Amino acid sequence: MAFAYPESRRGVFERFSLKARPGEFVAVLGPSGCGKSTLLNLLSGFLRPQSGHITIDGAPVVPEHPALGYVFQSPNLFPWLSVLENVRFGLRMNRRGSPQEQRAVALNFLRLVGLEEQAEEPPHRLSGGQRQRVALARSLALEPRLLLMDEPFAALDAMTRAALNDELLRIWSSLGKTVLFITHDIDEAVYLADRVLVLGLPPAGITAEVAIDLPRPRDQRGTRANRLFAELRERLSEEIAKLTARNQRVI
Incomplete structure (x- = not known):
């Protein structure tokens, strides 16, 4: 898939590819301006790629596709x-x-x-x-079969956010939906996901894909105390730091 805004000289995505398995919880991380929200708008059918295809079960994605659900930062x-x-x-x-x-x-x-x-x-x-x-x-x-979530808890305080993370995991486990969760919070991504994707700078691609092999069900105290949680967080932090430094050099 490739996409560029008409007024931009540089594409947002080039040769971009992403697949999610049924029932999988995928989190997407990346530095500011990497195209996380643009990706969600493409996946939801609100934007159309210049080349390539976006499908669910082989059928093209269109706005208000019955298989798609959306939760944004503002509840609207x-x-x-x-x-x-x-x-x-x-x-x-x-x-x-x-x-x-x-x-x-x-x-x-x-x-x-x-x-x-x-x-x-x-x-x-x-x-x-x-x-x-x-x-x-x-x-x-x-x-919906696929739930697209664009930083839905970003505006909430830390305690409420943690509670809603747990609530989301409970509901996800109960219903078995596929979730694509956009966030800028590394801890949140590691806590929630089966797999974390790191988006690079435009023209963006997936620069890292990290399997989150933490046991389920997860809880705030036990999961965050797990040594693997700290290792995964550190690995993702290093990836984001490298991308941020590269972006500053470009600027």
């Missing part, structure tokens, strides 16, 4: 709708079942993320972490 909830109606929104737009069936599905996914009791609340009464859980429930309600 509708303030005039209740929590339940925010989760139901995608089901309603896609005409998935009757209104009663849609509400039942929405309530089921709110239960999954621990917000069943807040179903009738407006979003402004929720904390930042709770709003992000609603966004996750809204995506999962459409039953």
Whole structure:
């Protein structure tokens, strides 16, 4: 795959290739400006590559592909709708079942993320972490096979972020979705993923691919105390440091 913005002299991606196995949790790291968010926009069909193909199960990816779910840094909830109606929104737009069936599905996914009791609340009464859980429930309600997550916890405090990392792993383990998770946080990538990809500077390619062989299920204290966790974090830190230094020389 290759992609360049029309106004840019330099391509963002050239000869780029990425595959994710069903049920795999893949994290993508890279220095600022390496094209992480552009990659997600390509994978979601919002941008189209100049050459190459992006497919799911052999079918081309298009915007609002039924196999894709999205969770972004901002939850983007509708303030005039209740929590339940925010989760139901995608089901309603896609005409998935009757209104009663849609509400039942929405309530089921709110239960999954621990917000069943807040179903009738407006979003402004929720904390930042709770709003992000609603966004996750809204995506999962459409039953995507691939969940694209663009730094979904970056704006949250450390304690909330750790709690949502654990919540995400619990849900991922329960549902078996394939996840592509963009992050700038090395610890988060190591804690969550089966595999971490490091993107280089444009024209970007994968400069490192690191298998995360930490045992599952994972927990904050035990996993982070594992010697392998520290070794993996150090290896990825060195990769990012090399890319950052190279970028500064280019500037």
